[in-house]
Amino acid sequence: KAGVTQTPRYLIKTRGQQVTLSCSPISGHRSVSWYQQTPGQGLQFLFEYFSETQRNKGNFPGRFSGRQFSNSRSEMNVSTLELGDSALYLCASSTPGQAPGEQYFGPGTRLTVT
C-alpha cells in the first residue's frame, strides 16, 4: 500500500497570500488529521476530518481551515499568511480499529512565508 502523500513538499509564499496544502491518505483510511510543527511550538494539532466532517479542532485562528472530499483526500488552507505560519505541516491518516492516536504520517509540506 502506498503511504500518506502530501503535495507540494515545499512552498514559499509571501505575507498576506493564501495557500492550500493537499493530503492523500492511505487507501481505505477515512480519518485525516493535520499538525503544525515549528521549532518554537513543537507539534500542534490543527484539526481532524472523518467522512468529510470535521470532528475535532485544535486551538488555531480561523485563518486555518480544512476540508475532506468523498475519496478521503484532504486539503488545508491558510489565508492571510503571517511570518509565524512558516512551519512543517504534517498530515496523518488512520482507520477504524486502530487505537485513538495511532496514525500514519506523511512526509510533510514545508511552508516558508517571506
Add this chain to the structure above:
Amino acid sequence: AQSVTQLGSHVSVSEGALVLLRCNYSSSVPPYLFWYVQYPNQGLQLLLKYTSAATLVKGINGFEAEFKKSETSFHLTKPSAHMSDAAEYFCAVSAGSGGYNKLIFGAGTRLAVHP
C-alpha cells in the same frame, strides 16, 4: 486535559550503549500513549503504543517502553544503540476515543549516537 513532558531535549549515547528517553504524562482519563520517531526531512513513524493491554510494550527496531501508572511515566528504552537510531523522538498522548485521533506531543528528544 492531557499533557506530555519529555525530560532532556538532547541525549547523546555511544554506539552499543543503553538508550533511555524519558516521558511523563498527565491525563484525566486512561491514556493511550505513543512514541513516534522523526528522521531528518521525514514525517513521523510510530515506534510503539500503549493501549492498556500490557504495561511493557515492544515496538519496532528493538525499542520498548514501560507504562507506570504510579509514576505517570512511559519511558522509552533500547538495550544497545545503533548509529541508525539517531533521530528525534516524540512521546504523545491521545485524548482517547472521545478526542478521536488528536495527539498531544511532548517537545521531543533529539538522540545522537556516536561511535
